[in-house]
Amino acid sequence: MLKKILRAVTVGIAAWPFAAASSLAASPKSIDATLTIHADKPGAKIDANIYGQFMEHLGRNVYEGIWVGENSPIPNTRGFRNDTIAALKKIKVPVLRWPGGCFADEYHWRDGIGERSKRPHRVNTHWGGVIEPNEFGTHEFFELAEMLGAKTYLAVNVGSGTVQEMAEWIEYITSPSESTLAKERRANGRDKPWKLDYVGVGNEPWGCGGDMNAQYYSDEYKKYALNIKTPRDNRPIEVASGPYGDGYDWTETVMKNAVKQMGALALHYYTLPSGSFDTPKKGPALNFTEADWIITLKHTLSIDEMIRKHSAIMDKHDPEKKVGLYVDEWGSWYDVEPGTNPGFLFQQNTLRDAVLAGLNLNVFHSHAERVRMTNIAQMINVLQAMILTDKEKMLLTPTYHVFDMYLPFQDSTSLASEVSAPEYKLGDVTIPSVSVSAARAANGSLVLALVNTDPNKGATVKTKIAGAAPKKATGRVLTSAAMNTHNTFDKPDALQPAAFNGAKRKGDEWSIELPAKSVVVVTLD
Ligand code: AHR
Numbered sequence: 001m002l003k004k005i006l007r008a009v010t011v012g013i014a015a016w017p018f019a020a021a022s023s024l025a026a027s028p029k030s031i032d033a034t035l036t037i038h039a040d041k042p043g044a045k046i047d048a049n050i051y052g053q054f055m056e057h058l059g060r061n062v063y064e065g066i067w068v069g070e071n072s073p074i075p076n077t078r079g080f081r082n083d084t085i086a087a088l089k090k091i092k093v094p095v096l097r098w099p100g101g102c103f104a105d106e107y108h109w110r111d112g113i114g115e116r117s118k119r120p121h122r123v124n125t126h127w128g129g130v131i132e133p134n135e136f137g138t139h140e141f142f143e144l145a146e147m148l149g150a151k152t153y154l155a156v157n158v159g160s161g162t163v164q165e166m167a168e169w170i171e172y173i174t175s176p177s178e179s180t181l182a183k184e185r186r187a188n189g190r191d192k193p194w195k196l197d198y199v200g201v202g203n204e205p206w207g208c209g210g211d212m213n214a215q216y217y218s219d220e221y222k223k224y225a226l227n228i229k230t231p232r233d234n235r236p237i238e239v240a241s242g243p244y245g246d247g248y249d250w251t252e253t254v255m256k257n258a259v260k261q262m263g264a265l266a267l268h269y270y271t272l273p274s275g276s277f278d279t280p281k282k283g284p285a286l287n288f289t290e291a292d293w294i295i296t297l298k299h300t301l302s303i304d305e306m307i308r309k310h311s312a313i314m315d316k317h318d319p320e321k322k323v324g325l326y327v328d329e330w331g332s333w334y335d336v337e338p339g340t341n342p343g344f345l346f347q348q349n350t351l352r353d354a355v356l357a358g359l360n361l362n363v364f365h366s367h368a369e370r371v372r373m374t375n376i377a378q379m380i381n382v383l384q385a386m387i388l389t390d391k392e393k394m395l396l397t398p399t400y401h402v403f404d405m406y407l408p409f410q411d412s413t414s415l416a417s418e419v420s421a422p423e424y425k426l427g428d429v430t431i432p433s434v435s436v437s438a439a440r441a442a443n444g445s446l447v448l449a450l451v452n453t454d455p456n457k458g459a460t461v462k463t464k465i466a467g468a469a470p471k472k473a474t475g476r477v478l479t480s481a482a483m484n485t486h487n488t489f490d491k492p493d494a495l496q497p498a499a500f501n502g503a504k505r506k507g508d509e510w511s512i513e514l515p516a517k518s519v520v521v522v523t524l525d
Contacts, residue, residue: 030458033421035512037438039446040467041416046439048094048410049151049373050364051403054329056101057136058127058382059344065380065389066144067136074392079135080144083394084380084387088148091386091403092410095151095197097328097375098141102126102208104200105159109169112137113188126208128343138173142194151197153239153328153375158202158220159210167227170196174230198373199228200239200266200328206250209241214253217241221254225261237263239326242310245269251310255317264324264373267310270333270383271300271356285334285347286484290455293352293483294426296332297453300356301431303330304363311370324372327364331377331384331399332356345382350486351495351517353384354398354478358451358519361406362437365449368414388487395492398478398485405476405497405521408447412439415446419461424454434459434514446470446524452514455483463510470524473510475500479518 055061068074068081075082099107103126111120111134119134145152156166168181174193175182182193201224202209205217212220218240225238240258242265243250254265273283273296283292310325332353333345340346357376364371376399380387386400415438424433435451446468452459477500485495502513503522514520 029456030460031422031433031454033419033434033459033461035417035419035436035461035463037446037448037463037465038416038467039440039465042440043414043416044368046365046368046409046412046414047372048092050361050368050371051091051093051406051410052095052097052153052328052373052375053088053093053150053379053386054097054101054375054377055379056382057099057103057107057124057132058101058378059341059346060381060389061378062136063133064391065387067140069135078143079140080147084389085147087387087394087396087400088379091400092407093148093150094410095153095373095375096145096148096379097153097155097200100155100203101329102203104155104203105157105161105209107157108161108165109138109172113139113172113184126343127345128341130343138169139188139190142173142190152195153198153200154196155200155203156224158205158224159208163223163227166224167229170199170228170230174234176231193231193234196230196234196236198239198264199236200241201225202241204244204268205241206243206247214250215257218254218257221258222261225258237324239264239266239328242266242268242325246306246309248309248313251313255314255323259317259323262323264326265310265314266326266328267306268329269303269306269327270329270331270377271296272333273299282334285332285337286350286486288352288484290426290483291429293455294424294429294431296352297356297359298429298431300332300359301363303327303360304366307363307367307371311367314370321370325367325370327371327374329377330360330374333383347383348486349385349388349397349399350484351398351478351480352483354402354495354519355451355453355517357384357399357402358406358449359435359453361402361409362435362449362451365409365414365437365439390489393489395487395489396496397487398495401478401495401497402519405478405519406449408441408445408521408523409437409439409449410442412441412447414439421459421461424457433457434461441523448512448522448524450512450514450520450522452516452518455517458516459514461512461514463512464508465510465524468524469508471505472525473503473505473522474525475503475520475522477502477515477518477520479515483517
């Protein structure tokens with residue numbers, strides 16, 4: 001398409017029987033599942049960057065979502081909105097990708113430095129044709145990253161920029177010298193260079209980023225990568241633009257041609273209920289049926305096969321797995337909310353999105369040896385957002401709550417696990433009903449994320465843990481009676497995590513009761 005266009009509650013082992021708020025009660029119909037966790041078989045590190053965010057100059061993501069300006073009646077610190085920043089700090093955003101997306105390939109960094117009132121106004125040709133005031137530029141981005149404690153990931157302009165323009169931007173950002181560009185940065189208010197962690201060379205070069213083929217792009221990529229010149233102690237990881245979804249030929253060509261110059265390859269995949277990226281039939285974010293529910297989740301789970309196949313191609317050219325696979329755009333993509341600007345990609349976010357997020361995160365964890373960063377699209381007010389705002393009002397979406405619940409997975413160590421459960425089926429569509437990810441958290445606790453995709457049946461998961469004997473469980477659950485429960489500005493807490501007390505131990509075995517359509521994160525100590 002764009003080619004053209006709790007509180008946590010510690011549950012003692014005596015806390016059985018399961019008792020919780022009515023909406024969390026185990027469904028009358030329930031399936032039996034078994035789970036084995038190998039606490040004695042540690043796997044790859046689950047990089048915190050898997051919880052990365054993406055912030056494009058698109059709709060109300062940057063403007064209103066983050067940047068309101070110093071004179072706004074919305075409470076702010078030097079122009080940055082206080083409420084959204086506080087919410088983002090809570091989920092420990094590890095890395096932030098900016099300024100696009102398709103916008104990156106029309107962004108000229110000089111537009112966004114210097115006296116704000118004098119910065120040029122441009123037309124945002126990709127996203128609604130609105131005026132881009134350039135009030136938020138390089139200084140604001142790096143200040144935001146410092147406020148959040150996030151690593152910095154720039155997507156540089158290949159589609160309408162030059163190698164020289166990129167090289168000068170990078171010198172402006174990173175040079176400690178007395179060069180003219182470093183002096184200009186100081187004159188604009190920043191003495192020390194900023195830390196530049198990742199540089200993505202272009203965005204979707206096969207589409208909005210220049211309509212290139214893989215051979216041409218990888219030749220261009222090498223030219224750009226060679227000119228990313230920074231001090232030794234501030235070397236960013238260089239990221240080549242990758243394919244969309246199952247574009248395996250792109251991966252093959254770019255890896256073959258440029259593997260020596262690459263730190264990572266990017267992959268984009270959006271979950272559309274039906275249709276394809278080029279001819280989407282997205283459907284509404286709120287008023288969907290059970291048939292829409294299951295097909296959306298089926299489509300989201302197909303990312304597992306894509307990652308496996310891209311990784312196999314990468315293994316051929318990079319058997320030592322030096323090059324990361326960064327899924328630097330992912331998430332659900334539905335019709336925009338009625339009455340909103342179609343170019344702003346503003347969509348609501350329901351329990352379906354929470355389940356979808358949990359499934360994706362579990363898949364990413366299972367490929368942690370190659371998948372070292374992902375960036376959900378996008379952070380605020382765009383696509384599968386963490387936060388929605390309406391002028392001075394703000395709400396946290398179900399997806400935000402999943403990112404919050406999954407915090408113990410950041411920089412944890414993955415553990416092998418096997419789950420066996422009857423499938424969830426509707427008509428001729430079938431998907432796994434239970435998805436599990438297990439890890440050893442950085443503080444030593446065992447942490448389990450369990451997703452029940454079946455909107456009608458709970459699941460009893462009989463769990464054995466090899467190599468550990470935890471005695472107590474602490475957890476949170478996100479679920480609701482309706483598939484499309486969501487938060488609104490009038491009812492911002494309609495869907496939020498509740499204490500989970502559905503894990504009980506009998507001897508060496510744990511029984512974990514998952515409500516229908518739920519995401520559960522349990523910590524076992
Ligand atoms: O996230 C919205 C758009 O989707 C991005 O700008 C682009 O990279 C992708 O096509």
